[in-house]
Amino acid sequence: MQAKSGKLKTLFVFLTILALFVTACGTGGSGSPANQGQQGGENNKADGGKNGEKVTLKFTFWGSPEEKKAVESAIKAFEQKHPNITINPIHIPGTDFLQKLNAMVAGNEAPDISYSAAWKLKMGEEGLIYNFFDLMKDDPSIKKEDYLEYAWWNWDKDKSAGPYQASVVPSLMYNADMFKEAGVELPPTKAEEAWTWDEFVDAAKKLTLDRNGKHPDDPGFDPKNIKQYGVKLSLGWSSYMPMVLSNGGDYLTADGKEFGLSKPEATEALQRIADLINVHHVSPSPVQASSIPAPATALQSKKVAMVIDGSWNHLDLSKTNINWGVGVLPVIKDYKTFFLGGSLIIFKSSQHPKEAWEFSKFLTDPQNVLDLHQGLWMPQLNKWYEDPQLIDEWANEELPGRPAGFQDAVMRSTYEHAEPSPENNVKNFVEIDAAVSAALDQVWLGEKTAEAAMKEVETKVKPLVQGTYLK
Structure with a gap:
């Protein structure tokens, strides 16, 4: 635990020097969610605990006021679906993010799950975050081929910090x-x-x-x-x-x-x-x-x-x-x-990785944050570019954030010509x-x-x- 924490603090000193725009990080820990469940006790069950005990996840994110409102709305919907899981959202403006994040790390209060930026690949190499491909192995609800071809944040061929949470272009x-x-x-x-x-x-x-x-x-x-x-x-x-x-x-x-x-x-x-x-x-x-x-x-x-x-x-x-x-x-x-986008990452220091995984899946499903996909974001799943009914839900050119020509000029031109x-x-x-x-x-x-x-x-x-x- 101490060794991991030291590595993370070293990483953030490096990031500070580079003056990067970042999200959050965690400390310590290793192993799969199953192993973490044994260390963290029965509360790691995805239903929030064997005896209905409450699980609270700390979630750090950034975004405009509109994005903040939409994310908070999605959190409420998630908590209704998972009544024993509470999300503690911590919204940090981009200009203050690194400073506040470093303070959280120094105080051993790193989040369970977070927005992330390009530096996450080095965090993966340091063993600080979960390999998304490992998390997928025991969950048949999602498959790699469901996502845009180049939507992955990999730090090796079989090791990934996840797919885009949402896309922009x-x-x-x-x-x-x-x-x-x-x-x-x-x-x-x-x-x-x-x-x-x-x-x-x-x-x-x-x-x-x-x-x-x-x-x-x-x-x-x-x-x-x-x-x-x-x-x-x-x-x-x-x-x-x-x-x-x-x-x-x-x-x-x-x-x-x-x-x-x-x-x-x-x-x-x-x-x-x-x-x-x-x-x-x-x-x-x-x-x-x-x-x-x-x-x-x-x-x-x-x-x-x-x-x-x-x-x-x-x-x-x-x-x-x-x-x-x-x-x-x-x-x-x-x-x-090309498409761009960050990803949600789960830290190995989390005592509740299974619940964090459930929240990650929920928040990356366009259906759960559809209002954000109607002006700010674009989906990261292939079916939302191929199914006419799904396209109509987020790319209808009668929506305020989707002007005439959007489907050809932005959606199709990118989906068909992406590198x-x-x-x-x-x-x-x-x-x-x-x-x-x-x-x-x-x-x-x-x-x-x-x-x-x-x-x-x-x-x-x-x-x-x-x-x-x-x-």
């Missing part, structure tokens, strides 16, 4: 009124009709205006005084990787032995994105973007006409009064994208991405070419390139 969102005012056709919604990169740039130019109402190609256009940008990208890996994949590149090479972002297919795509900022002047630089609000507000205020960011923004957009929509991402060569996300596929991704992000800041600012920056990074990250988990 890179998404192109726009203010339809701004398109109408500029006389620009709305973005296509079908992958086979996606804008080419040149068509995308052309549309962005027509949607970009300086203080005098001039477009980037107009004589006298002032790139230092832009009042309306055609597009804003988040400039993180979830926004640039679809373009890298579209151009035939990847984060690592196909054999997983080399840094893929330094290869010509990748650097060309990265340079095209940088050129949106520094050559075409249709997108803000990181410095300029710092004064532009979050996606929903940016579109509402007409500071930008299009945003490429995560689909989780659909919920916030549904709460505005603007005429918004979604389109497929532009392509360079082929349409490629592994680098976040849950590339080994040592967190460490590699820290170096990549710092180098790309220079590219976005026009201080270095993508080719030069990625060649420099290649030297730094070479020892960290150790293959992939999923492909």
